[in-house]
Amino acid sequence: MRIHPSRAAALATAVGFVLALTGCGGGTDGDLKAPTAGTGTSAASGTPAASGTASATPTAAGPSGTGDPAGAAGPTPTGPDGNGKATYSADATTEDAYAYTHPCSASNLTVKVTSPQGFPATVRVVTVTNNGSTTCGLDFHPAVGFSAKGSALGIQATPPEGLGGAPAHPVRPGATTYAAVDLNPSGGGGPVADEINILADPSHMPNADGVSLPLATTGTVAKPRVGLYHFTARDSFDTL
Template sequence: MSKTRTRALFSCAALALGATAVLGGAGMSSAASAVPSAQTHGNVGSGPYDDSDDYAYGHACSADQLSVRVVPRSEAPSQRVIEVRSLAANSCGLSYYPLVSIGDPNAADHSHDIKPLIPGGLGGPPAYALHAGRTAYAVIDLDPTGKAAPQEAELNVLAHSDMPNADTLNFPLGKDARVLEPKLGLYEDNVADAVRSMTLADTQS
């Protein structure tokens, strides 16, 4: 993997995000199963410029600093790439991986939504430094078994684990989605490393 995963902890104050999503949190995007889709939260406020790793580890990303996109991988039909791009002038901190669940978009009860496996042995609280204008990538394989039956489903993504649930974004996977024992990798600087990370997923998220 391309990053060392034992960086400094976020301060408690930095994790108290309180940002209000302009889209009202869980807005719907266009179908992620066929074409790229993105959801962007608001404009980034002004402030002192600091794009260092240290600044990121002390300042967790808020929803209005990010654009989140889900795109399919042509090389692997069961895989999706979650792209989290910084819209800010400063660096900010993400968790090791996005919080992800997969469920029926028409269900009233989402307590049984599927959560993917993730790589284990992370060694403490998460931290990923997202620099200004850069993109973090995480790859999820919806059906690494190749045995799932088709169903209607959506991918629910919260870019940073300490954001409020209202900032969760929903990406439709279509009526023929195949979901069984999904695996999710860590945030990485590029898709190739994100794919390799996903193959190491062995722990329930």
């Protein structure tokens, strides 16, 4: 799989984002409606910062470029999953292809972190829900980092290598996508984190759009990894 230059740049940008995570145990560790003013967390300080939003004006045009979505035929791949099919309804803004040129706005997203049953104790799952009325695009994975007692640990989860494919990961209106995070894949020693910081789309969102979520139980962080966005937690876990 070849690496798109834009993806490589996005990953380089994500490295600069210092975030925060922790915990284990079942159920939901934390959730937060992604930033309106005064919510979100600055990567450097771990303290609340004003959020920004990235929006785009919807346009209705099918792949044929005619501006008539109903006249287009055939499937459209769905980001890293590659399992979506475009129906080309009357409103093209809800189709997957629309996301390729329309990044998600942080103000339209709800971000949560859970400790789902059936996964290793070191695994958390980030969920991102699109509350907007149009399909929007995310990067292949979130940027994820960790902190303890309000101080950043300076450790960032590493994504899979060799990324490539569609220009964005589409999330349709009302849909939720998942990204698995393993705090300590090898079981090694490291600092204990009590918070996770998440930037849903490091390619298009400023650090101020990151959210900081407490975890129900603290956990040791050592060489953490983050999986690709997928539409099930298990599929994302399989990419770690």
